[in-house]
Amino acid sequence: MATAVSAPTNSPDAHEEEVPPFVYLDPAKVVRDEQNAREHDTEPDEELIASVKEIGVEDPISVRPRPDGTFGAFKGWRRAQAAQIANATAEEDGRPVRRIKAYVREDLVGRDGWTRFLSLVENKHREGMSERDTLRSQELSLIDMSDVERRKATKALGVSHNAAKHAKAAQKLNDATLRRASAGGMDLEQTAQLAEVENVRGAENRLLRALQRDHEEGNGGRGHWDQEMALLHAEQADAAARAKAEEELTAADIPLLREPGYGEKDPSQPLTELTSGLGNPLTEDNHKNCPGHSARLDEEHRPVWHCADPAEYGHKVRPKPKKPKTEEDEQKAEERARTVACNRAWKAAAGPRQEFVKRLVRGKAVPDEARQFAQRIMLDLPRFYGKWADKQRTETLAFLLGAKDPERESAADIAASVPKGRLANVVFAQVAAAFEDDIREPKKFDTARMDHVYLWQSPDRLQASYLLLLESLGRADSGSYQLSEVEDQAVAKHRPDTEA
Structure with a gap:
């Protein structure tokens, strides 16, 4: 059984400076620490197992003592598992049963945030650490820290003081998007901002292009990024306004007319172009009981009242010459959209x-x-x-x-x-x-x-x-x-x- 070799301390610097000398532990007494930053891809691969069978674990792992006499590995859990697998078949294969080198960190007992941070720093630079594990560990470790530890940790990670909030927001993205964001050079705050506008069509590619433009200018600014985010937020608000308008129509049991497909005839007409059978103007109020009462939304998402089929429901079209659609009309529509x-x-x-x-x-x-x-x-x-x-x-x-x-x-x-x-x-x-x-x-x-x-x-x-x-x-x-x-x-x- 390992013995305590360092005194508990509240200073983050002491955690770095007073790491105890390693001791030898029975791998069977090592379990995964709850604050281990790696939550995916935690199993040792065949190459690691083969290496440990031959020469043992060369680099010490880092553990915390647990109340039940076991040790929680927050660094090197895959190496510890490889040692357990190697020892399980050692006698049968004629190999020695080996103990494992470990730093026993009694000073980290009860300091979950700092433990997870140390595990994050260890695993972040190792192959296979997923972007999601990194984000989750940043969030959980920074939340569960003292102010002194948090300042030191954010500086070490190169993130802002809002990193925990950004990490939580960024985790809403799926794994593929997180990988692309990381590969494209997005920092933690930018990844969180991408999560805010991910539902806007093309947001990811637009932000990556804006980020590339900022990088190409080489002065460390993010002016293009900020402008693209402002546009995306505006489009998001516009889409939300339309969705709200559609919900209000649905709640009022008023059908929203869809745009006709190619070659489809559209019998609907706006009420402003219709009259009653007696020639009186039609309005929302005097038309609401008509079975064809419906609406379309204009550019500002306001309802434009229609009758779905005026001929069927006895309405008349206001007499006026109907002009054929011309190239000039199409140009006006394009200009309006612009x-x-x-x-x-x-x-x-x-x-x-x-x-x-x-x-x-x-x-x-x-x-x-x-x-x-x-x-x-x-x-x-x-x-x-x-x-x-x-x-x-x-x-x-x-x-x-x-x-x-x-x-x-x-x-x-x-x-x-x-x-x-x-x-x-x-x-x-x-x-x-x-x-x-x-x-x-x-x-x-x-x-x-x-x-x-x-x-x-x-x-x-x-x-x-x-x-x-x-x-x-x-x-x-x-x-x-x-x-x-x-x-x-x-x-x-x-x-x-x-x-x-």
Whole structure:
């Protein structure tokens, strides 16, 4: 029986520095420790068994003593099993019955989190450790640790302080996706983010391409990744809105009409194109009792009321000449689809953009380029800046200044608590908040042109200058921010190297 050779300690450093000398144990007394990080592929292969039969186990295993007199192996469980198998047939084969070298870690009794972490570090670099085992061990070990141990462990693993949360989220992915994510270079946080949007079609490939673009730029940033995630979240929200609209129709027992297949005749008509038998207009209210009452959803997932078969249920089509579908009609449909996609992308781009501004504002000092830009805007007092001030809508400003609850916290109070040496940070945050309000919606009325315009088609000079400033600051900050595709499209005509 092995004896204790080290005193228990609460210091993670002591776990590394005071490892006891190895002792010899009977392999039959070794069992798998509950905190062993490897939960799959735990059996020794034939090659390992053959080696142990010939020369025994060369490298010591690591175990913890258990109350029943056995020892739990948290490192080297496959080697211990190979030794057990070898000893079982040793007498029959004329081989010696061997004991196994082991480090007996009494200091780890009751320290499950740190034990699992040490097992993870051991197994992570060995062949056959699955991505799922790695994630599960990271989650369980980091949860069950003291703050001192957790800080040391996350540094050793090269993960963030939220690693346990990320590891738990990432485990929702299947094994094949986890392997591809790891092979593609996704870190733990990115793998967890992939799990958030996995249900969006093409999400995995889109994120891998964005990650590759970030890697190719070689500055350690993740601007392309953040923009792709924002788009995926927007598409996910759009799909959720449609699903909710469909559920509401189902709950109201209203059929949702499907689009007709190729060559299929579609007898349905929207109520706006129909009248009753007496020629009266049809509405949702006066048509709801018709057996053909049904709906389709428009681009905003609002119901457009239809009758499934007006001729069968006695309705008349409003008299008007029906134009044949032309190439111009198809072009208009394509343009409408493009408009919907660009509007969605414009709104999605606000998330990464505002998060980047928030990081700049929360830094020790905003870049000089940002300070000068904000000063010019405040002194020039452009029309949009005054309109924003009149609205007194400061939630975005509170967010940029670091408010946890921008809807309730006062931007003025937060700004008052900022050290006087960081006044430029507050000024830049205020100017950025005014710009964010100005470009919040993708479509707005342009007083100069007296017409509605889409900002992703033709932003004005100041709006473009704000986006180009952020692009420049993002590149200078190791590529931590990139303009989205729709923003890049918007500012193309305003770039300094673009001919007038």
